[in-house]
Amino acid sequence: MPKDDHYVIIGNGPAGNSAADTLRREDPEAKITIISDEKPLYYYKHRVPLYTVGGCQAEDLVIRPYRGYQEKRIRLRLGQRVEKVDPAEKVVYLRHMEKVHYTKLILAVGASARRLPTHAGFAEYLHCLAGFDDARMVRDAMEKASCLAVLGGDLTSMGFAREARKAGKEVVFVLYSSLFWPVSLKDEIQKNVTKRLTSLGVTVITDAEPVTDVRPEGEGFILILPDGAELSADLVFSFFGSVPNIRFLVGSGINTEKGVLVDHLMRSNHEDVYACGDCAQIYNPDLKDYWVSVGWGNAEAQGEITAMNLLGREKIIDYQPKEIFEMDGVTIRTSWWKSFA
Structure with missing residues (x-):
C-alpha cells in the first residue's frame, strides 16, 4: 500500500x-x-551584514537552490x-x-528582531538585521551613509560593525551591557568586547542607559542619551537579540x-x-x-x-x-x- x-x-x-x-x-x-x-531561498544569515554593506550579492547568500529541493522531492513554498x-x-x-x-x-x-518597549516612540527610525528582507530594505541607504549608530549588542551586531568598518563607515556603538543577548556581559567580557570593537576603529559608549529619543535632522538623525548628550548618525541600527x-x-x-x-x-x-x-x-x-x-x-x-x-x-x-x-x-x-x- x-x-x-x-x-x-x-x-x-x-x-x-x-x-x-x-x-x-x-x-x-x-x-x-x-x-x-x-x-528568499535558504541562506546564510551570518553573511547578512556583509550583504548589507554591499560586500556580496544576494545569490552569494544562498545555501541551496531550487533544484536541490527538487532533487530531494521536497516541496518548497x-x-x-x-x-x-x-x-x-x-x-x-x-x-x-x-x-x-x-x-x-x-x-x-x-525568530524576529527584538525591539525594546522604551524605543516604541522612535522605532520607525531604527533598522534591524534579523534577516535578508531587513538588509535588502536598508542596503541602498547604506551606500550613501558615512556614519552609523548601533544600539544594544547581540551576536549579529559584532559582525555588522566589522563589515561596516571594512566598508569605510564610521560606527558609534552604544553598548547596552545588561541587555546584550543572549547573555548580559560581565565586566571582563565587556572589556574584551569593547577592546575588540575599538581595535576595529569603532567608537564605543559603554555602561549606557537606553537612548531616550531619536529624531530626524536633515538627512540623518540625532540620538539623545539620558544625560542629555547628543549623537548624530546617518542611519541607526537596533540589535537586541530576537523573539520567537x-x-x-x-x-x-x-x-x-x-x-x-x-x-x-x-x-x-x-x-x-x-x-x-x-x-x-x-x-x-x-x-x-x-x-x-x-x-x-x-x-x-x-x-x-x-x-x-x-x-x-x-x-x-x-x-x-x-x-x-x-x-x-x-x-x-x-x-x-x-x-x-
Missing part, C-alpha cells in the same frame, strides 16, 4: 532544512513540504505566511485561508511561553506537532525547567533530532547546547538561559 504521510515544516532556516533532509533520508517515500513567509494552525484537524491555514493538511508538523519558524515567531499560534491550543513548549523529545502538548530551533523552549528534566538555545549549530542539531523523533526513533535532545560563542575574537561561554534578557 502506498504511504500517504505528509510532513509539513514551517520555517526555511537551519532547523527546518535539517529536519527536511533527515525526513527524506529516513523516509524516502513520504511527502515533505517546507512553508516559509520569507521569499516561499512567501507563504501561515495564519493559524489547527492541531485537532491537522490543518495549517495560509493567507486567504488556504488549507494544507499534514500528518506530522514541525514548527521551525525561527509564535504569534500565529495564539488560539491553537499549542502551549507557548517565550517559545513553543516542547518536551525532551521536541514534542509539543499536541500529538504530531513538534518544534525546534530558535522558536522552541525545551524541557530539561534534570533542571525541571525549560531552556532556549540559539545559534546555527544548535538549530541544525535540533532539526535532525526532531525529525528522528517524529519518525518514532526516540532520540533525546542533548541537554548541553553548544556553550561557546565566538564573536569576532571574543569568546562568550554560556550554559542554559531561560529568558530573553
Whole structure:
C-alpha cells in the first residue's frame, strides 16, 4: 500500500532544512513540504551584514537552490505566511485561508528582531538585521551613509560593525551591557568586547542607559542619551537579540511561553506537532525547567533530532547546547538561559 504521510515544516532556516533532509533520508517515500513567509531561498544569515554593506550579492547568500529541493522531492513554498494552525484537524491555514493538511508538523519558524518597549516612540527610525528582507530594505541607504549608530549588542551586531568598518563607515556603538543577548556581559567580557570593537576603529559608549529619543535632522538623525548628550548618525541600527515567531499560534491550543513548549523529545502538548530551533523552549528534566538555545549549530542539531523523533526513533535532545560563542575574537561561554534578557 502506498504511504500517504505528509510532513509539513514551517520555517526555511537551519532547523527546518535539517529536519527536511533527515525526513527524506529516513523516509524516502513520504511527502515533505517546507512553508516559509520569507521569499528568499535558504541562506546564510551570518553573511547578512556583509550583504548589507554591499560586500556580496544576494545569490552569494544562498545555501541551496531550487533544484536541490527538487532533487530531494521536497516541496518548497516561499512567501507563504501561515495564519493559524489547527492541531485537532491537522490543518495549517495560509493567507486567504488556504488549507494544507499534514500528518506530522514541525514548527521551525525561527525568530524576529527584538525591539525594546522604551524605543516604541522612535522605532520607525531604527533598522534591524534579523534577516535578508531587513538588509535588502536598508542596503541602498547604506551606500550613501558615512556614519552609523548601533544600539544594544547581540551576536549579529559584532559582525555588522566589522563589515561596516571594512566598508569605510564610521560606527558609534552604544553598548547596552545588561541587555546584550543572549547573555548580559560581565565586566571582563565587556572589556574584551569593547577592546575588540575599538581595535576595529569603532567608537564605543559603554555602561549606557537606553537612548531616550531619536529624531530626524536633515538627512540623518540625532540620538539623545539620558544625560542629555547628543549623537548624530546617518542611519541607526537596533540589535537586541530576537523573539520567537509564535504569534500565529495564539488560539491553537499549542502551549507557548517565550517559545513553543516542547518536551525532551521536541514534542509539543499536541500529538504530531513538534518544534525546534530558535522558536522552541525545551524541557530539561534534570533542571525541571525549560531552556532556549540559539545559534546555527544548535538549530541544525535540533532539526535532525526532531525529525528522528517524529519518525518514532526516540532520540533525546542533548541537554548541553553548544556553550561557546565566538564573536569576532571574543569568546562568550554560556550554559542554559531561560529568558530573553
